[in-house]
Amino acid sequence: MEQARQKGKRWVIxxxxxxxxxxxxxxxxxxxxxxxxxxxxxxxxxxxxxxxEIIKRLVLSQTYARIRVLIAxxxxxxxxxxxxVHLGRRLNTYIEFRHVREDLRTHSEAFxxxxxxxxxxxxxxxxxxxxxxxYEPAVAKLYGRMFDEIWAASEVxxxxxxLGI
Numbered sequence: 001m002e003q004a005r006q007k008g009k010r011w012v013i014x015x016x017x018x019x020x021x022x023x024x025x026x027x028x029x030x031x032x033x034x035x036x037x038x039x040x041x042x043x044x045x046x047x048x049x050x051x052x053e054i055i056k057r058l059v060l061s062q063t064y065a066r067i068r069v070l071i072a073x074x075x076x077x078x079x080x081x082x083x084x085v086h087l088g089r090r091l092n093t094y095i096e097f098r099h100v101r102e103d104l105r106t107h108s109e110a111f112x113x114x115x116x117x118x119x120x121x122x123x124x125x126x127x128x129x130x131x132x133x134x135y136e137p138a139v140a141k142l143y144g145r146m147f148d149e150i151w152a153a154s155e156v157x158x159x160x161x162x163l164g165i
Contacts, residue, residue, distance in 0.1 A: 008133055008135025009133070010133040010134075010136070011131070011133075012129075012131055012132075013122075013128060013130050013131065014128055014129050015128050016045070018128070019042070019045055019128050020044060020051070022120040022132035023045050023051055023120055024048070024051050024054065025132065025134060026113075026118045026119060026120045026134065027055065027058075027112065027114055028054055028114075029114045029115065029118035029135075030058055030065075030114035030115050030118070031062065032062055032064055032066070032115060033068075033114070033116070034055070034058070034068070034112065035113045035144060035151075036069045036111070036113075037070045037072075037107070037110060037147055038069065038070070038072070038125070039071070039110060039125040039126075040071070040072075040073050040075075041069075041071060041074070041082050041084060041085070046082070046084045047084045049083075051084075052087055055067060055084075055095070056087060059091050059095065060091075065094055067088075067095040068096050069088075069096070069097045069098070070098055070099075070147065070151060071100065072099075072100045072105045072125075073105075074097075074099055085097070096156075098154040098155065098156055099154060099155075099156070100154050101154045104150050104153060104154065107146075109122060109123050109124070109125060111143055111147075113143055113144050113147065114140075116137060116140045116141050117134075117136070117137045117140050118133060118135060119136060119140045119143060120132040121139075121143065
């Protein structure tokens with residue numbers, strides 16, 4: 001018989017609202033680091049007031065907190081404006097955005113990782129189906145390593161400095 005999970009909660013998501021709630025719940029687990037891989041900063045998810053309040057409280061309460069965001073296609077977020085980007089401009093010591101290098105944009109997934117323990121993951125970024133887990137260190141570390149590799153290869157471009165991203 002399978003042993004019951006001692007920590008965390010795992011659930012399936014299938015709608016934008018479930019994704020928003022999952023992102024909020026996962027980020028609440030963070031004590032020092034959040035890593036987000038997104039294609040367009042999903043409007044209604046990463047600019048949700050509740051999500052932004054949690055991020056703001058994290059970076060203002062933890063000296064070493066760090067929020068890193070990789071964006072594969074930031075044109076929509078820049079064009080339409082995004083409250084997460086505005087928060088990042090104000091708290092640029094803690095929140096950093098990078099544009100995924102063109103040859104690395106083959107990744108179709110989207111995810112958010114908190115402290116290498118909690119994550120929300122979607123296999124296909126344009127779709128809302130995915131999983132969320134508040135305690136899955138092995139999987140979070142796997143995607144965290146992938147994130148770190150893409151992060152190291154991607155740089156802030158001049159146009160993002162001018163736009164504050």
